[in-house]
Amino acid sequence: MIYLLHSTILITHRQWVNYTRTVRGFRKPMESSVFSSISSTFEATGEGSMALLIFYISLALGVSFLCSILEAVVLSIPHTYIAVMQKDKSKIGDLWSKLKDDDAVRPLTAILTLNTIAHTMGAAGVGSQVQMIYGEDSLTIASIILTLAVLFLSEIIPKTIGTAYWKQLAPVAGRILNVMTTALTILIIPIQWLKAILPKGSHSLVTRDDVAALADLGEEEGILEEDEETVIHNLLRLREITVEEVMTPRVVVTSFQCDSTIRTILEENTVIRFSRIPVFGESIDDINGIVIRSELLMAASRDEWDRKISEFTKPVKSIKGDNSVDDALDMFLTQRQQVAVVIDEFGGTAGLVTMEDVLETLLGEEIVDELDEVDDMRELAREQADTSEE
Structure with missing residues (x-):
């Protein structure tokens, strides 16, 4: 005009x-x-x-x-x-x-x-x-x-x-x-x-889509590395991914019965691959807490073979499977925990989620070490389920 x-x-x-x-x-x-x-x-x-x-x-x-x-x-x-x-x-x-x-x-x-x-x-x-x-x-x-x-x-x-x-x-x-x-x-x-x-419209100065778009542009222009762009995108998606999508299913969870002794545990498990292991009572749906591997090994080095696992049990937090990974991360940071029991809709044990699972979601890569026999525990659970059906 x-x-x-x-x-x-x-x-x-x-x-x-x-x-x-x-x-x-x-x-x-x-x-x-x-x-x-x-x-x-x-x-x-x-x-x-x-x-x-x-x-x-x-x-x-x-x-x-x-x-x-x-x-x-x-x-x-x-x-x-x-x-x-x-x-x-x-x-x-x-x-x-x-x-x-x-x-x-x-x-x-x-x-x-x-x-x-x-x-x-x-x-x-x-x-x-x-x-x-x-x-x-x-x-x-x-x-x-x-x-x-x-x-x-x-x-x-x-x-x-x-x-x-x-x-x-x-x-x-x-x-x-x-x-x-x-x-x-x-x-x-x-x-x-x-x-x-005039009525005020609801808008934000910067939206999540803006941040994602900036990450893409930064990677295209060489300002960000590809893995940095991936972390930013995954970080923005943490609230959209549920805990049950990243947890270790119960069928492949390593757990100990609370009345077992250190002798029994170490005889049955020559190699304990996990640093924190859930302890259950009558069944896996009755999780009492977790034990730390280093404490069991220290007790064994002191010849305390007959001490029960329940003596080393520490409290563990629980989280619902439909909660977001972002919620799990907040809980781990505020409660200073590394492991949480995932509860299904009926109150039973659906699996186990760890800080490592959250970090893997954030990085977009599986974190493995020399003791890990399987890279993806969820994939192992699916293979076992397919085998049992056959």
């Missing part, structure tokens, strides 16, 4: 001059009226000023060029970059934080106000001077030239520059916008009042 403003003003200017000539015979009764003042201003004298013509063209194009660059910078600079500048204790960062506050209403209002004033005054002035210097027949050509000049020189080119070089322009643009918003405060306040009345 702003591009049509110049043509409308220039073409309408010709109609206005004709109108003033028509009412010239009635000027005496209307000398104190508004129409008399306006018609006197636009009436052709036959002597225009080339200096004024250049001034009005410069006003329309120059101010609009500046406003377009500032608008592009305001809309391009992200809140994340502003936060980085603030973290570096930059005054420009604090300045931009204020400018971008409340959806950047203040700077955008100042830019659009100044831009509209420049377009209107410039187009009206150019039309007046062209008509006086070159005659009314030149108004149409002048309107076309001015419209194209505004389109390319004060819209497309400056906005392209502002969008491409917003980071370099941010310091200067911030200071200019600070002066503009201060000078045009009287025009900005009503807009802020109007915005306060």
